[in-house]
Amino acid sequence: MTASTVLFLVGAGPQLHSARRVSAYLERPAELLDLWNATVVGLDAGDGEAHIAPPTLGRLRAVAAAVKAWARANPDGVVVAPQDVGLVYRRAIAVARGAGLSIVLLPDGAVSEVKLSQRRLLGGVVPAVDAVLRGAGLFAGVHGMMAASKPDLVLSWGHGWDHVYAARGVTNVVDVGNPRADGLDALPAPQDDRILVCSQPPWLPSIGGEPNAAVWYGWLEKLVGSAPEGALKVRLHPQERDRLDELPVGEATRAVLTHGTTFHQDLGWSGAVVAWSSTTMIEAAGAGRPVISVAIHEVAGELARTMAFNADPRMVMVSAEEISDWASAVALVGKARAQQQGLADDYLVNVGSAAKAAAAAIDAWQPAAR
Numbered sequence: 586m587t588a589s590t591v592l593f594l595v596g597a598g599p600q601l602h603s604a605r606r607v608s609a610y611l612e613r614p615a616e617l618l619d620l621w622n623a624t625v626v627g628l629d630a631g632d633g634e635a636h637i638a639p640p641t642l643g644r645l646r647a648v649a650a651a652v653k654a655w656a657r658a659n660p661d662g663v664v665v666a667p668q669d670v671g672l673v674y675r676r677a678i679a680v681a682r683g684a685g686l687s688i689v690l691l692p693d694g695a696v697s698e699v700k701l702s703q704r705r706l707l708g709g710v711v712p713a714v715d716a717v718l719r720g721a722g723l724f725a726g727v728h729g730m731m732a733a734s735k736p737d738l739v740l741s742w743g744h745g746w747d748h749v750y751a752a753r754g755v756t757n758v759v760d761v762g763n764p765r766a767d768g769l770d771a772l773p774a775p776q777d778d779r780i781l782v783c784s785q786p787p788w789l790p791s792i793g794g795e796p797n798a799a800v801w802y803g804w805l806e807k808l809v810g811s812a813p814e815g816a817l818k819v820r821l822h823p824q825e826r827d828r829l830d831e832l833p834v835g836e837a838t839r840a841v842l843t844h845g846t847t848f849h850q851d852l853g854w855s856g857a858v859v860a861w862s863s864t865t866m867i868e869a870a871g872a873g874r875p876v877i878s879v880a881i882h883e884v885a886g887e888l889a890r891t892m893a894f895n896a897d898p899r900m901v902m903v904s905a906e907e908i909s910d911w912a913s914a915v916a917l918v919g920k921a922r923a924q925q926q927g928l929a930d931d932y933l934v935n936v937g938s939a940a941k942a943a944a945a946a947i948d949a950w951q952p953a954a955r
Contacts, residue, residue, distance in 0.1 A: 589613060589661040591947060593628075594677055596620035596638035599765060600667040600693050603940075604628060606764040607691070610944035613663070618655070620673050623647030625655055636823060640672035648673055649680045656684035661952060667693035669726040669734040678725040678734050687952050688725075690736040691764075691943060694864045696749050697731070697892045738950055740943050742867070745931035746893055759946045762939030769872040770937035772853040778915050780812070781855035782819045783848075783865040792885040799833050801881050804905045806835030811910040818843050820851050820865075857918040859908070862889035870894075871933040875921035877914075878902040899928045 593604035595617045608615040608628045616625050620638040638644060656662065664681040668674055669690060678688055715728040726734035732753040739750050740761045750758050787801035788794055809817055820843045825832065834842075843851050848865060852858070858869035859877045866876045878895050879902075880886035886902060889895045895902060901921040908914045935942045 589663055589952075590659045591615040591663045591665055592625070592655055592659070593617040594620060594664065594666045594674055596671070596673060597636055597667075597693070603667065603691065603693060603764045604665070606767060606940035607665075607943045607947070610941045612944075612948045616655075618648070618651055618677065620644070620648055620677070623651045625651060637671060638673050640676075644673060645676050648677050652677050652680040653684060656681060656686055660685065663687045663689055663947060663950060665689045665691050665947065666734075666736070667691060668731060669736070670729060670731055672724065675724040675726050675734065678736075679722060682725060682734075683722065687738070687950060688734065688736040689738045689740065689947060689950065690732055690734075691740045691761075692731065692742065692746075693765075695862075695867055695892050695894060696746050697862075737952075738946070740946055742939075743930070743932045743934040745897065749893060759942075760934050761942035761946055762933060762935035763868070763871075764940035764943055766868050766871050766933055767937050767939050768849050769852075769868060772849065772872045775856040775872075775874050777856045778816070778918050779854065779856040780817045780914060780918065781851055781858050781869075782808070782817065783822075783858060783860040783863055784819055784825055785822050785861050785863055786824045787881060792888060793882070797881055797885075800905075802832065802834045802838065804881065804908075805838050808908060808911070808914065809835075809837045809841055811912075812914075813911065816911070817841055818851060818854065820848065857921065859914070861885065862892050862895055867894055867929075867933050870925065870929040871936045873929075875918050875925055876900070876928075877908075877917050877921055879905055879908055881905050894932050897928065897931070899925050901925075 591611060591613050593615065595601045595604055604617055605628050615628060617628055618625050623644060664686050666674055666678055666688060669678055682688060732739060732750050732755055735754050738757045739755050741747055741750065741758050742763045743760050747758050782805065787797040805819060818841050819838055852869060852872055855874060857875045858866060859879055860866050861880060862878060869876050878889055878900060880889055886904060901917055903917060908917060
């Protein structure tokens with residue numbers, strides 16, 4: 586019997602990189618659906634630098650049409666989705682499921698109990714409208730809840746996340762790891778306390794909006810100013826880099842920003858990583874780096890704890906006030922180093938072979954098992 590074709594949903598550069606790594610080991614033929622252009626292309630196409638495709642009405646219609654056409658040509662096909670939270674992905678999954686295709690979730694980021702939203706919920710309007718659209722069959726899943734679409738198979742990063750999928754009613758979960766983290770096994774072991782701060786947009790409405798920017802970047806400036814020369818670097822999130830000219834980032838911080846390097850290159854330089862609530866923290870743990878979660882206020886800290894990795898008692902979670910200078914930062918790095926042994930084993934398995942493990946799980950999947 587001819588193996589069914591696999592279709593990767595891709596709307597951002599990291600998702601493309603993951604799809605390419607997994608497809609290199611697949612026995613089944615594979616293609617990708619470029620969610621920016623709503624076109625099905627080969628794995629050698631796509632934009633490796635693109636951000637998440639915005640959910641315009643035209644894009645939602647075009648993606649739905651592309652999935653329907655692909656399903657007609659591949660009636661036993663398997664759709665691999667990197668998430669089921671964004672509207673474009675949820676629309677594609679709903680159409681694929683309606684056409685009888687298998688849905689496999691290969692998460693492109695850490696899984697949280699709630700969504701770290703770029704938008705306010707407008708007093709409950711968004712969930713109410715979302716429920717109506719779900720009821721009409723237009724979208725799969727639930728606003729802000731990863732795996733709520735109940736995919737046929739979830740390829741988890743490790744068993745530390747699996748309770749979240751179980752809470753969503755998912756019964757088929759295979760722990761394969763994160764294909765994008767496969768390069769971590771080639772990084773050098775950390776040699777000292779050099780700290781990489783992985784910044785994130787501090788203006789999310791869910792933690793207070795734009796006024797937080799001055800607080801976060803002010804804290805960064807103070808920390809950088811107290812650090813020995815060459816001991817600290819700051820890596821900005823792509824959304825921060827896009828707005829760098831207008832953000833209140835201080836001169837000392839700007840002088841230690843990383844430029845033109847990959848995350849793995851920056852991680853290889855580091856001896857420890859500080860962030861708020863990011864996938865970078867999990868990859869850092871996978872590379873043997875102590876990890877610290879820092880929150881600018883109590884609400885941000887509570888939201889960070891909705892990610893299972895941060896809620897683990899081995900994690901070091903502090904407020905910005907608790908890292909007042911370089912000495913306090915180094916002391917917390919020592920604490921994290923002492924208590925985080927084995928942390929990555931639960932949240933990031935198969936470092937160096939995750940893509941191969943994911944491909945094997947996809948190849949083994951049979952629609953009859955649903």
